[in-house]
Amino acid sequence: MLHFDVLTLFPKIFSSFLEESLIKKSIEQQYLKVDLVNYRRHGRGKHLQVDDTPYGGGPGMLLRIEPIAETLEEQKKKNHAAGLETHTVLLTPQGQPFTQAKAKQLSRCKAVLTLICGRYEGFDERIRSLVDEEISGGDFICLGGEVIAMTMIETISRLVPNILGNQESTERESFTQSLLEYPQYTRPASYEGMDVPKELLSGNHKVITEWREEQALVRTKKRRPDLL
Structure with a gap:
């Protein structure tokens, strides 16, 4: 089974995506699993704050390291208890471009593919030390990583046997x-x-x-x- 953990502040964005067409069918047939994890639950203070102003000044807000680090550690322990490894991907415009070759490589991954979706101005730089690789959807900026995460889930999953009706389609x-x-x-x-x-x-x-x-x-x- 191809398994994704998606760390996001807005899990409802994925509702329709996961409940339509081949993605829904693949989940129902247990070829695909997508767990949505809201890292706001590890936010700070009464309002569960996940962002803060950048040191040195500058526009916008940055995601703090603690909510993401703690959520990621929590998911890793959960996966480990199930006998699964975790491969963590930070979705960022500064990452390597997501290509069909990369999708094919990740489709063969036996670990849980954990996608971290950012928001706001960006990440605290130290978050990069927590991940296995960084991937970009292209040379453009979105409001957050959720759209790129959906693109990756769909692109990777259709390369897995049994998910796409005619696997020959992916070869041509x-x-x-x-x-x-x-x-x-x-x-x-x-x-x-x-x-x-x-x-x-x-x-x-x-x-x-x-x-x-x-x-x-x-x-x-x-x-x-x-x-x-």
């Missing part, structure tokens, strides 16, 4: 072979002057395969030459 799509996926078509064969390429209608598997390989290369050169 974009980025799997360092190329974008070739163009695809379905019925009708012609629509307002736009026709399906004759190669795909030929019934000749060799011709179809060669056309797809050529088109994947052409598309990648045009749209994402950095992949080549």
Whole structure:
């Protein structure tokens, strides 16, 4: 079973995501498990404060180390008691970009994948010492890490056997072979002057395969030459 622990201040954000489509089905069939853990319960003071102003001044508020450190330790003990290791990922724009290759690597991980979602201006720097790696969703800034966590859960889980109906689908799509996926078509064969390429209608598997390989290369050169 693929198991995620998600440390977040806003677990309700995940409600619809976990209750729809293949994610819901995978959870019900016990191929996937997602535990949402609110680290505010380890906040400080009457109001369970989890953030504070940065030393040296500056805009915004930073997440304090104690709520995250204590929540993470709590989850590690829980996993250890169940005979499971924990692999902790800090979701931050400063991390390594999340790629299909990284998703494939993490899909083979036997440990509980623990994703730490930030909020506000950022993290106390010492939080980085608590994690195994840092991952970024891309060169952009979100309000928090929850959207990136959902992206990672969906991307990683669909690579696990039994979760996606046709596993062959994951072997031919974009980025799997360092190329974008070739163009695809379905019925009708012609629509307002736009026709399906004759190669795909030929019934000749060799011709179809060669056309797809050529088109994947052409598309990648045009749209994402950095992949080549």
